[in-house]
Amino acid sequence: MTDLEAPLVCSLLLQAPPGEFAQVVRDLQALVRDKELLRHEAARAGAQRSKSHFPPVRINKHTVLVTHYNDLGGNCFFDPQDKLSFAFDHLSRVAGKYRLHDVLLDEGELRKGALHKDLEAYVSRHFPASNCCVFQKNARKTQIFMACIEAHHYQPSGCWNEMYVGCCLFHFRIKETMPFPFSQFLPELQVNITNIRKIYVIYSQFLNTKQ
Known part of the structure; x- marks a missing residue:
């Protein structure tokens, strides 16, 4: 080459x-x-x-999405449910080399767990063949939660495939007993629809809505 x-x-x-x-x-x-x-x-x-495509991987009977939000570097990623790090082969889409990953069990973890539970209920109603994950990071005095959704419908023997990828960012003030009203709600949407007979479409949009 x-x-x-x-x-x-x-x-x-x-x-x-x-x-x-x-x-x-x-x-x-x-x-x-x-x-x-x-x-x-x-x-x-x-x-x-x-x-960018958020491929799902099965770990201990639950699904984790591989994204840039849980990227630990060196092809290793973070499982927010079992608090593990794992290596991911991007070609075979197989996970391995699991290790415990230290996480502070604070109020943010409780919020993340509640958000993940509600997100699972939402995607199960609205997205067939869907998976979701919630990731968290702290920036100064703000907690940021990334709610990621991946849904797909692949038909290798048919004439078209489709994939939906969405991510919403929620910002909370850390020292408030109640969540700060979504000071920033940043939805990011990417839809890939493939029709092999006609056209291949990628649509991506980033919105910034302040309330």
């Missing part, structure tokens, strides 16, 4: 339809002679796609 071929291969991998990344990698194996560089580009593109 030449210096010109590598960016082209990476671009093709990043444009793979939802749920078909592995198939595109297999197809490129028939076209690209340098298998080692292909694996390198596939791993790099897979890591980039995962953080």
Whole structure:
């Protein structure tokens, strides 16, 4: 693979339809002679796609989303339910190398648990084949909760696939006994709809609504 071929291969991998990344990698194996560089580009593109597509992974009978919000670096991610870190293979989509991850059990953890429970009830009613996760971080005197939703409907034998990815950010004042009225509500929406016979559409929008 030449210096010109590598960016082209990476671009093709990043444009793979939802749920078909592995198939595109297999197809490129028939076209690209340098298998080692292909694996390198596939791993790099897979890591980039995962953080925006929120792929679900099963851990201890529950589902965790792989996102940039729970990225610990080095292809390791945080499971907010079991308080574990795990390694994630972006090509096979398999988790492993589980380790305990220290988390402070404070009021923020209680809020996150309550938000996750309500979010699960919401997505089960409105999104078929859906998964969700809630992540938390502190910034100065504000708690920020990231509520992430992933829903998909893949039909490899049909003519189209679809994927929905959404994320809402909630900001709370830390020292308030009651949650601060959503001072910032930042919904981020990405919808990928693929119709192989006609068109491939990616829609992404970021809204900032202050109340």
